[in-house]
Amino acid sequence: MNKTKTGMMAVFAVMLMLATLAVALVPAGESEAVTxxxxxxxxxxxxxxxxxxxxxxxxxxxxxxxxxxxxxxxxxxxxxxxxxxxxxxxxxxxxxxxxxxxxGTADYCYYYNVDGTICKFTFYDKINTIALHRCVVRSATILANFDTDVTIVGMDSAPYGEVEFNVSANYPGCVNVGVLKEISKENCATYYHDYQEALTDTGLVIMVGTIGYYLPNLEDWAVEYGFQVVRIPTWEHHPTEGLLTTAYLFAGCGNSNGPGDGDCWQHAQKYADWAFGILDKIKAKSTTIPEADRLKVLGVYTTTKNYEHVNHTRGPGSGDYENFADAGGNNIATRFGPGSKADWTMENIASYCGDLDILILMSTNCFSTNAFNVTEDMKELTEKMDGYVKKGCKVYAMSWALNGAPFTVQMVYYAKIFMPNDTALQAELPTMEQAWAKYLELIGWNSRTDISLDIQKVCSDVNAPGVTTMDPNSSGGGSINMTLVGGVAAAAVIIIAIIAFAFMRKK
CATH class of the missing domain: 1.10.1330 (Type 1 dockerin domain)
Structure with a gap:
């Protein structure tokens, strides 16, 4: 055998090995997780x-x-x-x-709250609830829809930025008690005496967010006046877990067969089964994506009337940071600091984000009763932001109010734009329209009940004219599909090997 043929045989052997390696590197599908x-x-x-x-x-x-x-x-x-x-x-x-x-013989249970603190909850046959923040009101009223024995005492005409938020207009079944912007030890006593019925089987619950943001002394006042405090995740990480946990606490009220029984709990279970069915699929896929292969994403909260400042970048602990990662994104918010950072201009954002793939603008005026104005503001802001980000960076607008129960719809949206080329996942996920319809069905509202839901839906579809964007109901754009690349590479190597072999035979 001459040197030419020996060399060609060696080349052929190497090519075959490369072809085998390329094929081996193509993922063969996700194996079942060991539970x-x-x-x-x-x-x-x-x-x-x-x-x-x-x-x-x-x-x-x-x-x-x-x-x-x-x-x-x-x-x-x-x-x-x-x-x-x-x-x-x-x-x-x-x-x-x-x-x-x-x-159903237990009088109480223990649970973890939003701050990771183990708390005791005493079951009552009937609950009156004061929700001290608009995001908490949203989750609380969902629980009220699950259980008629839970009465929500909400805020009425509370100002939020430059808009008005009206509980009675937006949430059915709420009892208006005026503006509850602030609460002190003294007016805790007032609320307690005004809304605690004279029945021994009735409990007053004040629902509020994390202790780092809201009323760190509230639990001390609760001991003195006899009400209970429930701090639940709303926009923080794990809002679905928080909602289901709180539903369990409330389901202990008015159910003869004990906690976890009755219409409230069954309704909450249906919601949880749907939500976790989607969230588990998204997280299972996202955990298989190496950090280097993830799209670089950033979410910022903005007041739509101030175009020069993007109020908050959302770092670790904010909820959005962790949710972006769960949905397959590489959240670069840590470039702005360890937590939620405020008052960044659009120029500042752009200077830190030269390699950004997706920017999501979140309207904090999500509780406005004028959906059209907020939507138009977000369109204008999106167009302005397009002038600052790199060419090819996709700019999306949505509403901050996708928290609590709507969180599942938010995660569907994130997964569609963060993992667009995962065709198997995209085929399993509902369209945005389907996700909204199912969400509204499960919580028992129609699409016009909560005006801010309309704003969220409209804002989630807003993109600036001229900006290259992806329809979240379709696939395309985004990171390279490594399975496809591996397959093409393998095919190319095999073709070259065949050509080389044919050339060698001629020799």
Whole structure:
């Protein structure tokens, strides 16, 4: 065999090896995740944060008794959800306590709140609720729709920026109590006496957000005046878990068969099954994407009347930061600092974001009763922002009010624009129209009940004329599809090898 043929054979062998390697590198599909039948080591990995939900699913039942029994003697730090009675150890008493939750004889339960604090909640047959922030009002009224024994006491005509927010117009079933912008120890007593009915089986609950933002002394006042405080995630990370947890607490009210039973709980379960069905799919896909292959994304909150300043970049701990990552994006907000940073101009944003792929502008005037004006403002701001970002960066506008229950719709939107080339995922996700329709069906509202929902829907579709954008109901754009690249590369190598082999045979 001459040197030419030997060399060609060597080249051919190398090409065949490259072809085999290229084919091997093409993902063959996602293998099924190995599930642990035990208990989550972190409460945030559970779908409902009530202690005793030992296996971390959406309900407490006999399955949790089995898990707790298998974990008796295990350190609480390794299985925190198994310590149902919150005494610092996992024993047979926890099994007994879970039995009382299941059969409805329990008078109370323990749960994790938005701050990761374990709190006690006493069950009552009827609840009156004061929600002290518009985002909390939104989630609270959803729970009220789930259960007629929960009365929401909301804010009426509370100013929000340059717009007016009217509870009675936007939320059915709310009791108007005037503007609740501030609350002190003294007016806590007033609210308590005004809205606590003279029935011993009635409880007053004040719903509010994280202790870092709202009323750090509220729990102390609650002890003095006898009401309960429930701090739930709304825009923070895990709003669906927070909503389901709070539904469980409220479902202990007015249900003869005990906590977790009755229309309230069944309705909340239907919502949770739908929401987690979508969220789990999105997160499972996003966790397979290396950081280097993710689109670089940034979300900023803006008041639509001030075009020169983008109020907040949303860093770690803001909720949006974590949600972007869960939806497959590489959130670059950390370039602006460790947390939520305010008062950045559009020039500032652009100077930090020369490699940005997607910019999402979120309107903080989402509670306006004038959807048309806010939508027009967002169109104008999007056009202005297009002049600052790099060519090819997609600019989207949406509403900040996609929190609480609408969070699931928000995550569908993110997944569609952050992972556009994952055709399998895109085929599994509902369209935006389908997601909105299902959400409204499950919470029992029609599309005109909450005006801010209309704003969210309209703003989510706003893009500046002339900006290259992607229809979130279709695929295309974004990062390179590595499966396709691998397949093309493999095919190219094989073709070259065939040509080389034919050339060698001629020799």
């Amino acid at each position: 642990d039948s035990g208990s989550p080591a972190n409460y945030q990995d559970a779908k409902m944060w009530v202690l005793g939900n030992a296996n971390g699913d959406t309900k407490i039942n006999a399955d949790d008794k089995s898990v707790i029994t298998s974990k008796i003697g295990t350190p609480v730090t390794e299985a925190p959800m198994c310590d149902a009675d919150h005494n610092g150890s996992i024993t047979a008493d926890d099994v007994t306590f879970v039995e009382s939750l299941i059969d």
